[in-house]
Amino acid sequence: xxxxxxxxxxxxxxxRDKVGTVAADFAKRAGRKAGLAVVLVxxxxxxxxxxxxxxxxxxxxxxxxFEHRLPADTAQGDLLAxxxxxxxxxxxxGILVQLPLPQGLDEQTIISAISPDKDVDGFHxxxxxxxxxxxxxFVPCTPLGCMMLLTDRLGDLSSLxxxxxxxxxxxxxxxxxxxxxxxxxxxxxxSRTKDLADVVRRAxxxxxxxxxxxxxxxxxxxxxxxxxxxxxNRLPPEEGAEKGRLVGDVAFTEASEHAGAxxxxxxxxxxxxxxxxxxxxxxxxxxxxxxALPDGAL
Numbered sequence: 001x002x003x004x005x006x007x008x009x010x011x012x013x014x015x016r017d018k019v020g021t022v023a024a025d026f027a028k029r030a031g032r033k034a035g036l037a038v039v040l041v042x043x044x045x046x047x048x049x050x051x052x053x054x055x056x057x058x059x060x061x062x063x064x065x066f067e068h069r070l071p072a073d074t075a076q077g078d079l080l081a082x083x084x085x086x087x088x089x090x091x092x093x094g095i096l097v098q099l100p101l102p103q104g105l106d107e108q109t110i111i112s113a114i115s116p117d118k119d120v121d122g123f124h125x126x127x128x129x130x131x132x133x134x135x136x137x138f139v140p141c142t143p144l145g146c147m148m149l150l151t152d153r154l155g156d157l158s159s160l161x162x163x164x165x166x167x168x169x170x171x172x173x174x175x176x177x178x179x180x181x182x183x184x185x186x187x188x189x190x191s192r193t194k195d196l197a198d199v200v201r202r203a204x205x206x207x208x209x210x211x212x213x214x215x216x217x218x219x220x221x222x223x224x225x226x227x228x229x230x231x232x233n234r235l236p237p238e239e240g241a242e243k244g245r246l247v248g249d250v251a252f253t254e255a256s257e258h259a260g261a262x263x264x265x266x267x268x269x270x271x272x273x274x275x276x277x278x279x280x281x282x283x284x285x286x287x288x289x290x291x292a293l294p295d296g297a298l
Contacts, residue, residue: 003227003259006149012271015148015298016061019278022297023062026285034285035064036094036120036278037086041079042072042102051098054274061278066092072102079105080113087115093288094120094281117287120280123170131177138280143175145272146207146228147182153226153261154205158183163200165189165216165249166209171230175207191215208249218254227255227262230269 027033036058040051051067058065068082079097086095095118101107111119116126122140130137150157162184166172172188179186189199191210200206200220206227208216213233221227231249238244248265256262263269279298286293 003256004261006153006226006228006261006263006268008145008149008263008268009271011149011152012145012275015272015275016057016278018298019063019275019282020061022294023282023285025294026282026289026291027062029291030285030289032091033062033064034094034282035066035092036096036281037066037068037089037092039068039070039079039082039086039095039097041070041074041098041105044100047098047100054096054277057274057278058281061282063278063281064091074102074105076105076109079110083110083113087113087118090288092118093285094118094277096121096277118284120277120284122174122280128169128174131174134181138284139178140170140174141273141276141280142171142209142230142269143178144280145276146175146230146269147178148276149228149263149269149272150205150226151182156183157205160184160204161187161202162205162207163187163189163203164207164209165193165196165200166207166211166230168209171209175209179205179207196220206250210249212249213247214249214251216250216255218251218256218258221255221258223258224260225258227259228269229263229265232265232270 023034038051038054055065055067086092095114097110111123116124119127119138122138127137131139162179164172164176167188167190176186176188189196197220201222204225206225209230227250229248229250233247235244235247246266
């Protein structure tokens with residue numbers, strides 16, 4: 001068996017095109033563009049690249065981008081004051097504080113200061129609670145992107161056995177909740193799960209988000225299962241190479257011999273995160289203006 005590749009990059013491009021079209025409609029109806037504010041504290045290289053990508057994608061999608069770059073020694077009170085100003089700014093629909101924050105800044109305190117209605121990353125405890133009880137709120141971008149890929153591939157997830165490997169607040173827990181809401185039977189596993197390989201072998205859907213390169217081996221995979229690999233890990237460079245290759249949490253070549261479909265790394269889940277962030281920001285803009293989002297638009 002050779003697994004079908006789930007092309008997250010192509011799906012994300014289609015979603016971004018939809019967002020751009022709907023965002024142009026919003027601007028006409030509201031008299032302004034939907035706005036995303038991104039706050040970067042310090043000069044973490046990976047965060048710099050990610051923030052630039054978000055800024056470019058926001059502008060291409062017919063939305064306004066507001067970037068706030070602060071030095072690494074910014075006091076927590078000053079960062080909280082900025083978040084409060086963005087909460088009160090009617091031009092800003094979504095607020096994203098880029099993580100990780102420098103040492104000395106409490107991430108949970110900062111996230112909790114963001115208005116839940118502008119928390120387009122879906123990390124605020126209020127939005128986590130809304131997801132848990134089935135109320136309308138914002139879902140973290142990566143698990144929501146994974147669900148979009150799964151439903152596009154499989155349609156109805158009812159009665160399917162799903163295993164989520166990883167229990168983080170950002171991916172694992174919201175991913176499990178989304179699968180439960182879709183009527184899948186869900187097991188949350190992690191690196192300390194007893195007989196993890198046997199647990200995975202029973203799964204029709206495997207979402208790997210544990211942060212360990214190629215931990216999930218090919219012989220763990222049930223024939224025909226759908227694999228969503230959230231992991232992005234860089235291996236040590238080989239001789240003569242400046243950088244090591246990127247791999248996921250799943251041994252891709254091995255797993256492809258058993259799975260029915262699988263996301264690659266890179267080019268699978270990764271591109272979905274920014275696309276869903278733009279989607280969440282646009283949803284926030286419609287809600288903030290009290291304008292009904294066109295049915296089926298996103």
